[in-house]
Amino acid sequence: MPTHPVPSSVSPLLALDPQPSLLLDVQARPLELNAALLALLGESGPQTLAGCLPANHVQLVRACLEQRRAIEEVEAQFGERVLLWNFVPDPQEGRVLARCRDASAQILGEREAARARRLYRLITENTTDLISRHDPDGRFLDASPASWTLLGYWPEELRGKPVRTLVHVRERTQLRCAREALEQHGYHTMSYRVRHRAGHYLWFETASRAIRDTYTGAVVEVISVSRDITARVRAEENNRRLAGVVEANTDLVLFIDPAGQVTYLNPAARRTLGIGERQPMPSLAGLFARDDLARLQAEGWNTAERQGAWGADARLQPTGGGASVPVSLVLLAHSAIGGERYYSLVARDMTERELREAQQHRHQDELAHTARLVSLGELASGLAHEINQPLAAVVNYASASQRYLQSLEHNPQAALRVAQGLERITEHAQHASEVIKRLRAFLRKGQRRMQALDVAEVARGAVRLCGWEASAGQVTIETQLPDGLPPVYADRVLLEQVLLNLLRNAIDANREAHPGQPTAIVLTAHAGNGQVTIEVRDCGPGLSDAELERVFTPFYTSKPEGLGLGLSMSRGIVEGFGGSLEAQRAEGGGLSMRCRLPIQPIQ
Template sequence: MTAQHDFAALALQGWLASLREQLPLAAQGEALRRALLSAPGVRQAGYLAWQASSGIYAQQDGGPALPPGQGDPLQASDLALHQLLAEQPCLSLQQVRQLPCWLAGRLRRAALSQGWVLALSWQADGAGLLLVECAEELESAWLAWLQPLLKQLASLAGGQPASSPLLVNDPQPALLLDAGGRPLACNPALLRLLGERPFADYAQLLPVNHAALRRACLQQQRAIDAVEAQDGERSLVWCFIPEPAEGRVLARCREASEELRSAREAAQARRLYRLITENTTDLISRHTPDGRFLDASPASWTLLGYWPEQLRGSSVRRLLHRQDRRLLRLAAQALEQDGYHTMTMRLRHRQGHYLWFETASRAIRETYTGAVVEVVSVSRDITLRVQAEENRRRLAEVVEANTDLVLFIDAAGQLSYLNPAARRALGLAPGAVLPALCELLAPAVLQQLHGSGRQLAERDGVWSSEGQLRAASGASLPVSLVLLAHRAAGGERYYSLIARDMTERELREAQQRRHQDELAHTARLVSLGELASGIAHEINQPLAAVVNYASASQRYLQSLGDNPQAAERVAQGLARITEQANHASEVIRRLRAFLRKGQRRMQALQPAELIHEAVLLCQWQAGNSQISIIEQAEGALGCVYADRVLLEQVLLNLLRNAIDANREHCAGQPSQIVISARVEQGSLCMRVEDQGPGVPAEALEHLFTPFYTSKAEGLGLGLSMSRSIIEGFGGSLEARPGVSAGLCLECRLPLVRQDHEQ
């Protein structure tokens, strides 16, 4: 209760001060209202002055305004209340609400029913009343005692000297405190700062350490300034001024919300600028107009190898590349004229190498004359960018000069660029509109490129294939295609399609095939010469049979009249002659087919039939050496796509090598050669296994080398040519040790798909 009494006493002092200073009646009424609000139990208070001219009580304070009364305002009158207060100075609000007066209606509309109305006037030329809304427990005797006290205080205030006008008229809120921190007086500016809050909340305006500040102010007898305090969203700056003689402290404040906010923003901006300057990777520097360093950011050490202290006072010219020093004069002219200039230059690192920098400079001018007094520059290391641009330029030159066709394709599958070689090959003029990709590639190749081609290029970086490019004239150009996937700086995907003209390669391959066919034909002739005795036997045997059957038929014709069976014997002889002649014709047909010369005829072939044909060609040679050839075909073999004669030549070559190996190793003893065919892992596997001496492991890899042979009269071209023929069909020919000694030659060929076979 002591603190509340102190606040009430200070509030009454504020009211008395307003009386002494003879402030306007409204200011006096506001001071009195605040004084009453400091009392316990008082909810609302106000002072109303009597208006003799209008006959009503008018509100004279800064509190909440009472609503107008009921009825016609022109007929408003509080005369009944004025007369009753002259007789009875203290009335309850319930009594007033029952009176036929204007204030009664205002009380009813404001819902004020618990409280008192006291007749109170401290001015000689007027009367008034004090309106107090209070708690129910507040006794009427206390209010009856308050009325004469206020009157007595008002009369005493008239005889007291006025307080200091510096306090009353100070536009800044001020508060007078004693040595113990109790408030002694305040000015109206402080009351306005409090607003609707009671005076008891004055401590909320002071700094949190105001007690320590007050004691220090009195002990040291000096003012303490610029102490910040926070009042909600507002920022206040207090100044404590001591009065040592009186033992008091005058506390003055000013609202500095905007000022402090601006100061905090400026400090934050300075900290941010310092943080950016000290941590940025760019070089921020200040220069004199003639190009000498005034200062530089710490990035100078990272970029140039110099600390800022080492650069101060030195000239930029000594760091510039000699070819770039002319830029200083151009920069000075641009800064003088425009105030801003950007240039690209080379600066020497402390270690001696040069780096590329992009420098943006801005001129700082003198306020009145406009002369350039300082230059601020921001330099960025663009060495990597310059090198990348140089690499791109060189790459562009390579693409432009490349003899291969280079086509750039965007993510949507549209052509975006053709190099000069591509334009020439496709018959497009330099300024012609680029055609659609579908006009250049066959639908199957285009579908493959947009499907698996892009996926493989994205995953593995490259995709390759072969196809045809259609020129503007309608001609087709055989090309080898390579698709590369790229990503632009913005993340967009694009592709480069490199097409190499394969016309010359196809011509060379065709010529090589012709040479290979000629060599194969020569080899067949050689083989035929080596097999001549066997071939002669195969032809002479049916011819001898024909002669015998013809002689026997002639004899039967001579005895046709005596022998009844002669005619039947003649018919049988003619049938046998026809059979042997057909056998000789089949041998000649087989030889003619084997010796065929001309272009390759690729067709689907039955492996078992080819194996049998090859065995027949060398059967007699094997039989003379007591060598038996065993044919083994396991299951359905399918078909292979190859040239019949060349594949038969390969099989014959393998069989003859096996016959020579057996003859050499077995020395006239019976032996055998096994030629087998089976399907393994989707391919046709044909093996020729002999019972010869075999080949050492270190010599296996040399078997297919041209001119490598173990025969005294051999040329070493048979196996080499055989491998080339098989690889031309998409297969392989390998040698490995046999299961029971000897040598195994294994030929693998891809099988024809069922749809292809049909």
């Protein structure tokens, strides 16, 4: 706007106007300015007048005079202020009165309110939570579009609908409590079940705030924000159930932090380990023996980290002393939401199983002893022959020695012959003693004695026991037992009994298939794949597929006088040593029995 000198005189109309105002001519040039406007312009004075007028004030003045009407509330930005101008025409004088007021607070407030309304609309239209308005009686006034996603209702369908019709009948009493809390405190949060349009119920958490009348303070409206917490409630319920299971579980449950410290013991663990509720948590070193703890630290943690779980048998030591408790141990590795690792130990008390196994071993040992007695009866003639031979030799050498003693006076060789006879008597007496000693060992009754054994030595002992029976049946036992086989861990008598049973079965099979003819069975042993394999191979009639499947079944036998317990008992004994006993048809006919035993590791 071109600058023009402003008259110093001010009309009374302008001078008395408390609002900033000025008179403009037809060209929108300033004619007069009042004091309020000069104060608004500040030190710069009329030179900044164009900056405080609307940018299109020239056109506004012209339109005001031509149309003979006032133009109101025209906005102009003057620095940080917002001015609202009114243009009032004076057609007779050809001038316009322009008045303004500082509307900065009003305009900025309206802009902020409009921005808040837009933001509220954006939030309500896009949030996954349900934002709703209610009257004091609990009827929907409005709802955000999330009502469709959460409840299956569009906002228009919810308007006027009572909230209580959607709430589960068991939670409706909470609505009365919520209304009282809103009236007293103005704010309330509740969790409850709400019915979806499809008929199923969801868990909601709703935070409500009361809107009060400015003058009376009465609640006129309620604003609520609701969210679906069904997944959280179910997770919490599952956690409560799991916690109840852990608390009531008869297995021992221990929680362990990443540093290896015990942080929790369930009641079963406290009872078994003798730890009271107020006693401090024990250390792992105080619960496990040194070897078990070393195995847990060296193998357990790493395996659980890689595979999620690790299991082993161990023994737990009660803190108050006493006998250790055998347990079947499982170490589990878990990840928290933040990625932290923690662990749990689940230990099942195997005391009863250990007692049952010990009882089974005793029963098995009794059965094996009975079987040995039966075998001794069946081998009686052979054993009598083996003992009679050295006894007969002893008698012969004793008689000869007596005769030589009577001829000492005239026979110079008599003394030498007597000495030789006594030496032979000693040898045969020792042989008879060994036979009796071997029989006593074979018939030994008592707990099994696990020890490192030379398989070849035990096998040769079994061959000697059935040697007479084999000879009587014209059966030759060919042994291929190399020296230097690695030791196995077993009970000598029981292992010898197994091999004797296999050899006697092979002898019977040969005699059945080839009566009156000389035959042979082969006894071999070799090491490989961490085990020693002992094989007894006969040339008998063999077994059919059906017989092979049932050969180890208790009380199954093809012998008229047999009980059918020999092979089933033998398999049980071998499996008790950690090995296996298998039967298969041999090449060229007959049956091959393979006994595999794990090699005893070198200490």
